Structure formats: C-alpha cells, structure tokens
Amino acid sequence: MSGPRRPRPRLNGSPQGNPHGSGIGPGASSGLQAVLELPDFRLLWLGQIFSQLADKFYIVLMVFLIAQTWVQGTPEANPALAEAASAIRVNLPETRAQMITLLATGIYVANTLPAMLLGTVAGVWADRWPKRTVMVASNGLRAALVLLAPLCLLEGPEWFGLSWGYWGLVGMTFLESVLTQFFAPAEQALIPQLMPAQHLLAANSLYQATSMAATIVGFALGDPILRLLRSGLGALGIPGGEFLLLPACYGFAALSIARIQAREQPRPTSRSSVLEEIREGIAVLRERPRVASAMLQLVLLYSLLAALYVLAISLASAVSGLGPTRFGTLLAMSGLGLAVGALAVAQLGQGLNRRVLASAGLGLIGWSLLLLGQLRGSLTFTLLLCGVLGVGAALLAIPAQTTIQEDTPEELRGKVFGLQNNLINIALSLPLVLAGAVVSRWGLLPVLWTLAAIALLAAIVERPWRRC
Known part of the structure; x- marks a missing residue:
C-alpha cells in the first residue's frame, strides 16, 4: 500500500495503484459502479455526453440549414451557382440530394482540417493551462460561437454562386473545430488524474460506450429534434428554435465540468x-x-x-x-x-x-x-x-x-x-x-x-x- 485511502483523488499527481491488478479491497465496488461513485468523474462524464451530442448536432444543423436555405430547388434553379461551376469546370450535381452532399462537403472539410493540423499544438497548450479551465472555456466559447449561426441566413453578397452566409458557416465550423482540438487532449489527460489507476479501464470503457451512443443518438435524432424545436417554439411565437439546441448542449457541458471540485497544482511557466x-x-x-x-x-x-x-x-x-x-x-x-x-x-x-x-x-x-x-x-x-x-x-x-x-x-x-x-x-x-x-x-x-x-x-x- 502506498498510503491511506483518500476520499477523492487529487490532481497533483497520478493516482497510486497497480495498473494491471485489481487493487480493490474486500467489499469495494468495481467496474462501472466504482467509476460512477466518484462525483468529479460523474461531472466530467456528463460534460462529455453533452459535448459529444453537441458535436453531432452541429453537423446535423449545418446540413439542415444547407437544405433549407441554399438547396431549396433543383441545382439548375440557381443560375449564379451554375455559372460559377462552369467557370471552375465542375459539373453541377443533377439532383437536390447530390447538391446538399456537395455543399455539406465544405462543412466536413472545415471540420476536419483543424483536427489534422492543430491537434499536437493544442495538446501542448492543454499541458500548459489548467485542464478543467481549458475544457470549460472550450465549451463556453463554442456555445457563444454557434449563437452567430442565425446571422449567416441574412441576405448579402454572393461568392462562387453562394451567399456569404454559406461561407460564414464554413468559417464558423473551422473555428468550432479549432476549439474542439483543445477540449479533446485536456479531457483525456484529466481522466487518469480523477480516476484511481485500478478503475481506468472501466472509466475508458464507459467513455467509449457513451461516445458511441452519443454518435448514434446525435445523428439519428438530430434532425427530428431540430424540426421539433423549430415548429414547437415557432407555434409559441419564438422563431429560430433550432438554433437553441447547440448553445444549450455546450452550455450544460461547460457548467457540468466547472463544478468539478478537485484542483490541479499550478504548473511553472514553460520556457x-x-x-x-x-x-x-x-x-x-x-x-x-x-x-x-x-x-x-x-x-x-x-x-x-x-x-x-x-x-x-x-x-x-x-x-x-x-x-x-x-x-x-x-x-x-x-x-x-x-x-x-x-x-x-x-x-x-x-x-x-x-x-x-x-x-x-x-x-x-x-x-x-x-x-x-x-x-x-x-x-x-x-x-x-x-x-x-x-x-x-x-x-x-x-x-x-x-x-x-x-x-x-x-x-x-x-x-x-x-x-x-x-x-x-x-x-x-x-x-x-x-x-x-x-x-x-x-x-x-x-x-x-x-x-x-x-x-x-x-x-x-x-x-x-x-x-x-
């Protein structure tokens, strides 16, 4: 034994324990029960659930807005877009579904580029800053950023056959993905600091299961939820109900993680x-x-x-x-x-x-x-x-x-x-x-x-x- 058992793991060092043995005394909980008994980990887990759902709902919202705003008819119904496609020697899709897929590709690329280019750099800063603060700030800033989405539906100049609002959504998606790159390494680094070593496998199992569940639920139910919010709040005289889902999810994630009680030791400034x-x-x-x-x-x-x-x-x-x-x-x-x-x-x-x-x-x-x-x-x-x-x-x-x-x-x-x-x-x-x-x-x-x-x-x- 390395010392007396503590009621809550501290963040100033790795929890003690044998990483490959059970390390669980008689009568102690094990598996998922032991993991969920830790209050700080429960809060982190809830933050993960809301954040993961928000990430999936974000993509669904972007496709929803593209379909409702920029691809209302057949591709040929947009002469400016047809002219732009001809200028860059690209065949215009023949169906509405193909057109939605083409425009959604711009969103996917903007979402993927920061993940490929900035992950390592974001990981460095996640080590320099308090991880809980990084995660709260990431979710809070994403909640504020997605509030700008309704502005992209306003009329304005066109570039390459599409209104400025589409390109605004592409830019917003890029910034949202940049903020996500700071959240991910901070989250993974915080788990072993909140969790005793003998429960790490169970903790990662729970994270993997809820991550996959959030993916299925987010993509399967995102569109019906957005339509329900739009029609339900619209019936009450509140327009734009579909834009409230993402700020709510990111906001709940930030509030949950902010309630984690354990504190990290201040790190010396890196030179x-x-x-x-x-x-x-x-x-x-x-x-x-x-x-x-x-x-x-x-x-x-x-x-x-x-x-x-x-x-x-x-x-x-x-x-x-x-x-x-x-x-x-x-x-x-x-x-x-x-x-x-x-x-x-x-x-x-x-x-x-x-x-x-x-x-x-x-x-x-x-x-x-x-x-x-x-x-x-x-x-x-x-x-x-x-x-x-x-x-x-x-x-x-x-x-x-x-x-x-x-x-x-x-x-x-x-x-x-x-x-x-x-x-x-x-x-x-x-x-x-x-x-x-x-x-x-x-x-x-x-x-x-x-x-x-x-x-x-x-x-x-x-x-x-x-x-x-």
Missing part, C-alpha cells in the same frame, strides 16, 4: 518553445514502446473503421431489404456492438491480459470482415457480423487507450493525446479518400479480404501468448 514540447511528446513514443504500440493499434483501428464507413454503402447495396441509402443501419449495428463490448470490458476486463484483449479484438475484426465478404447477401448475417466487428473494436480500443494514459507521464499527457488526435484524424481521413476509388477499381470482395488480412496479421504480431 520551452511549442516545437520543443511537441518533440517531447514524440520522444515518449520512442522511450515507451507500450505507448507507441497502443497508439499504433488505435491508428490501425480507426483506419479500418473509416474504410468500413465507405464500404458500408457497397455492403448495404448487396443486401436485399437495405440498399445503398440505408448503409447507416450497418454503421449503427457496429456502434451498438462497440457499446456492448465497452460495457463488457468495463465489468470483466480488469484482470485480463491486454495482449489477449487486443489480439481478440483484431481477430474478431479480421474474421468479421472476411465473412462479410462471403455472406454479404444475407441481412441477418451482415447485421450480426457488423455487431461482432464493433465488439472487436471495443476490445482493441479500450485497453490501448488505458495503456497510453497509464504509461504517459502526467506532465506530458496533453502533448501525447494531442499527437494521438492528429494521427487518428489522419487515419480516419485517408481511407475515406482511398477506399471508394479502390472499390471502384477492384471490387468490394478483394478490399474486404485485404482489410481482414491486415487485421489478422496485426493480431498475430501482437503475440498474445506473451505476458502483458
């Missing part, structure tokens, strides 16, 4: 440059092979999931009863499997060898991809295999994230998690660009087999027969 501190974060990967291996596993996982996102359209089109427009059903099943796997890891995974968990996860992903190619005409088997793939993702992601938190020095966590966000966003982006072209050239089956082979090879390379 190193941002570039030097980025190099310190990279050095952690060289000096700590377990951290580098865990981060490589996450990069591989998110690359496979991003490829599946693209392949889901082709998979759904091969299944009678679905069709290409209902590919979201397959993604939802994968998300459900991931949430179920996360809850199972939280309750049962504490005493298991992490190499075994990682290899089992990679193995499930590999065999699921292989069988998806063989059984792609069956609705039942396709849905089941997507769920199994999600379980495999949970078995891989949660132990890997926990290992990074445990083995990274506290003063370097923000930098390492910022670097992790950079690598993961690149891993998410490249397959989105490449997978569609590869499927078009060689077909779905060879691509699924290739991805399955990569996952199964990675499971063997992990060498689960060795001790963790």
Whole structure:
C-alpha cells in the first residue's frame, strides 16, 4: 500500500495503484459502479455526453440549414451557382440530394482540417493551462460561437454562386473545430488524474460506450429534434428554435465540468518553445514502446473503421431489404456492438491480459470482415457480423487507450493525446479518400479480404501468448 485511502483523488499527481491488478479491497465496488461513485468523474462524464451530442448536432444543423436555405430547388434553379461551376469546370450535381452532399462537403472539410493540423499544438497548450479551465472555456466559447449561426441566413453578397452566409458557416465550423482540438487532449489527460489507476479501464470503457451512443443518438435524432424545436417554439411565437439546441448542449457541458471540485497544482511557466514540447511528446513514443504500440493499434483501428464507413454503402447495396441509402443501419449495428463490448470490458476486463484483449479484438475484426465478404447477401448475417466487428473494436480500443494514459507521464499527457488526435484524424481521413476509388477499381470482395488480412496479421504480431 502506498498510503491511506483518500476520499477523492487529487490532481497533483497520478493516482497510486497497480495498473494491471485489481487493487480493490474486500467489499469495494468495481467496474462501472466504482467509476460512477466518484462525483468529479460523474461531472466530467456528463460534460462529455453533452459535448459529444453537441458535436453531432452541429453537423446535423449545418446540413439542415444547407437544405433549407441554399438547396431549396433543383441545382439548375440557381443560375449564379451554375455559372460559377462552369467557370471552375465542375459539373453541377443533377439532383437536390447530390447538391446538399456537395455543399455539406465544405462543412466536413472545415471540420476536419483543424483536427489534422492543430491537434499536437493544442495538446501542448492543454499541458500548459489548467485542464478543467481549458475544457470549460472550450465549451463556453463554442456555445457563444454557434449563437452567430442565425446571422449567416441574412441576405448579402454572393461568392462562387453562394451567399456569404454559406461561407460564414464554413468559417464558423473551422473555428468550432479549432476549439474542439483543445477540449479533446485536456479531457483525456484529466481522466487518469480523477480516476484511481485500478478503475481506468472501466472509466475508458464507459467513455467509449457513451461516445458511441452519443454518435448514434446525435445523428439519428438530430434532425427530428431540430424540426421539433423549430415548429414547437415557432407555434409559441419564438422563431429560430433550432438554433437553441447547440448553445444549450455546450452550455450544460461547460457548467457540468466547472463544478468539478478537485484542483490541479499550478504548473511553472514553460520556457520551452511549442516545437520543443511537441518533440517531447514524440520522444515518449520512442522511450515507451507500450505507448507507441497502443497508439499504433488505435491508428490501425480507426483506419479500418473509416474504410468500413465507405464500404458500408457497397455492403448495404448487396443486401436485399437495405440498399445503398440505408448503409447507416450497418454503421449503427457496429456502434451498438462497440457499446456492448465497452460495457463488457468495463465489468470483466480488469484482470485480463491486454495482449489477449487486443489480439481478440483484431481477430474478431479480421474474421468479421472476411465473412462479410462471403455472406454479404444475407441481412441477418451482415447485421450480426457488423455487431461482432464493433465488439472487436471495443476490445482493441479500450485497453490501448488505458495503456497510453497509464504509461504517459502526467506532465506530458496533453502533448501525447494531442499527437494521438492528429494521427487518428489522419487515419480516419485517408481511407475515406482511398477506399471508394479502390472499390471502384477492384471490387468490394478483394478490399474486404485485404482489410481482414491486415487485421489478422496485426493480431498475430501482437503475440498474445506473451505476458502483458
């Protein structure tokens, strides 16, 4: 024992405990119950839920505004846009749905660029500033920023066939994503400071499950909620009800995190440059092979999931009863499997060898991809295999994230998690660009087999027969 038990973990150092043992005394709670018994962690978790929902609702709102404001008729009904498309030698989409997709792409790019470019730099500043303050400020500023969205609907000059308001939404999305990059590494670095080491695996499992649930709920219910707010408040004489959802979610997240009682010790002012501190974060990967291996596993996982996102359209089109427009059903099943796997890891995974968990996860992903190619005409088997793939993702992601938190020095966590966000966003982006072209050239089956082979090879390379 390193000392008497404390009623609340302090933020001036990492909690003590054996990261691989149970560390739980007789009669003590374990799993999700132990995690949720900590008041400060509950507040952080609630902040995560509202923040994650707001991020998903944001994308839904942008698409909603594009459809209601800039794509009310057919593309040919906008002569200015047709002229702009002709000037830059781009074929104008033929249908309203294609036009919405084209304009939404601008929002997606603006949302993705900061994640790819600024994650590591934001991680450095997350280490320099108090993490709770960073998270509250990030949510508060995002709540204020999205209040500007109604102004983008005002009439004004046109650029490239679209009113200034569309480009205003693109710029607002870019700034919103910049603020998000500060929130993410601060959040990941704060978890191990609030949570005793023996409960980190359960805490990450809960985070993974709620993150996936927020993704499903946010994208599935975002549009109905926005329409309900618009019509419901409009009936009461309050216009623009759809613009209240995002400030409310970001505001609740900020208030929840602001109520965390524990305080960090003041850090001495850093005299190193941002570039030097980025190099310190990279050095952690060289000096700590377990951290580098865990981060490589996450990069591989998110690359496979991003490829599946693209392949889901082709998979759904091969299944009678679905069709290409209902590919979201397959993604939802994968998300459900991931949430179920996360809850199972939280309750049962504490005493298991992490190499075994990682290899089992990679193995499930590999065999699921292989069988998806063989059984792609069956609705039942396709849905089941997507769920199994999600379980495999949970078995891989949660132990890997926990290992990074445990083995990274506290003063370097923000930098390492910022670097992790950079690598993961690149891993998410490249397959989105490449997978569609590869499927078009060689077909779905060879691509699924290739991805399955990569996952199964990675499971063997992990060498689960060795001790963790």
